[in-house]
Amino acid sequence: MSFFKKLKNRLTRSSDKLSDGLDAIVEETAEGAAPAAEAPKAELPKADASPGLISRVLGGAGPGAVKRELDDEMLEQLEELLISADMGVDTALRVTANMAEGRFGKKLSTQEIKDLLAQEVARIMEPVARPMPLYAKKPQVVLVVGVNGAGKTTTIGKLASQFRAAGKSVVIAAGDTFRAAAVEQLQVWGERAGVPVLTAPEGSDPASLAFDAMVKAEADGADLLLIDTAGRLQNRQDLMEELAKIVRVIRKKDETAPHNTLLVLDATTGQNALNQVETFQKLADVSGLVMTKLDGTARGGVLVALADKFGLPIHAIGVGEQIDDLDAFDPEDFAKALTGAEDIK
Numbered sequence: 001m002s003f004f005k006k007l008k009n010r011l012t013r014s015s016d017k018l019s020d021g022l023d024a025i026v027e028e029t030a031e032g033a034a035p036a037a038e039a040p041k042a043e044l045p046k047a048d049a050s051p052g053l054i055s056r057v058l059g060g061a062g063p064g065a066v067k068r069e070l071d072d073e074m075l076e077q078l079e080e081l082l083i084s085a086d087m088g089v090d091t092a093l094r095v096t097a098n099m100a101e102g103r104f105g106k107k108l109s110t111q112e113i114k115d116l117l118a119q120e121v122a123r124i125m126e127p128v129a130r131p132m133p134l135y136a137k138k139p140q141v142v143l144v145v146g147v148n149g150a151g152k153t154t155t156i157g158k159l160a161s162q163f164r165a166a167g168k169s170v171v172i173a174a175g176d177t178f179r180a181a182a183v184e185q186l187q188v189w190g191e192r193a194g195v196p197v198l199t200a201p202e203g204s205d206p207a208s209l210a211f212d213a214m215v216k217a218e219a220d221g222a223d224l225l226l227i228d229t230a231g232r233l234q235n236r237q238d239l240m241e242e243l244a245k246i247v248r249v250i251r252k253k254d255e256t257a258p259h260n261t262l263l264v265l266d267a268t269t270g271q272n273a274l275n276q277v278e279t280f281q282k283l284a285d286v287s288g289l290v291m292t293k294l295d296g297t298a299r300g301g302v303l304v305a306l307a308d309k310f311g312l313p314i315h316a317i318g319v320g321e322q323i324d325d326l327d328a329f330d331p332e333d334f335a336k337a338l339t340g341a342e343d344i345k
Ligand SMILES: Nc1nc2c(ncn2[C@@H]2O[C@H](COP(=O)(O)OP(=O)(O)OP(=O)(O)O)[C@@H](O)[C@H]2O)c(=O)[nH]1
Pocket: 146, 147, 148, 149, 150, 151, 152, 153, 154, 155, 176, 182, 185, 231, 291, 292, 293, 294, 295, 317, 318, 319, 320, 321, 325
């Protein structure tokens, strides 16, 4: 299956949400259509806005034939729809304003609106779609941060496996030393990826483990050292000190480290992901994002808000729980999958 089809299948919930809402918006006051009593709801079940209904309204014409004039009311409804898909207020306003430019008063079909939305989304996402940069430095140190449950462990396993497949040697450091379960999980992923995982006794200093890992990675001539970290935001001050100490200690071995600080975000948390970026930017020098759990979430719009607000590179997206469920981020495929568009001009 092509990457696009895979992503589209997996992002169908976001796409359906937008699609159904758009159908409802366009249908609402389309010529010959019965006026809808309420503003469109993004959560409308698919059946409510089925092509069948549209066809009945238009006497058999396909859904592409229903058109509605782009006016203030429709723009407001589009904004609401995008906000409900987790795009955030500012981004939703910007996307709809750009989309409307030069098109006010024109009649548009659902498909035309989807294609225009996709164009706007792709334009915002294009600058942030960047793979994690690889450097000649050995070992390249990658610090992985994020709240518990965001998918750090899984992402580290997937990354390690991909780097190995690309011929790189990798070492993993299990830096969340306070949670035995987290360390065990990482060991399982290390085994799957065929990569050594350095651990330390429960409760020991993560910075000291990070230092040992630097020593081992250097001695092994490893290309990459992936360091997992704790994600206890409940105790922000402690976490800040812990991360700062890890950085201080690894800089004793290499003053340019860490070379990447990846923030792992769970896409299903919606707008909360924006707060997490703000918080982790204060705790660490975040250089890029990995968005997990994009499969099956109806909240994919949050990626657009993140790109628009922070402009941090999105290095990869998690689209499942298996080892190869980590994909490069493709802005056009994402835009099409999110909006249900067929084409991006
Ligand atoms: N569907 C889906 N599930 C994912 C993805 N990435 C991670 N998960 C799941 O999310 C859950 C949490 O993932 P972990 O990797 O353990 O998260 P963590 O950030 O390391 O969390 P802690 O171990 O609690 O610190 C697990 O059940 C994973 O299988 C993804 O891209 N898609």
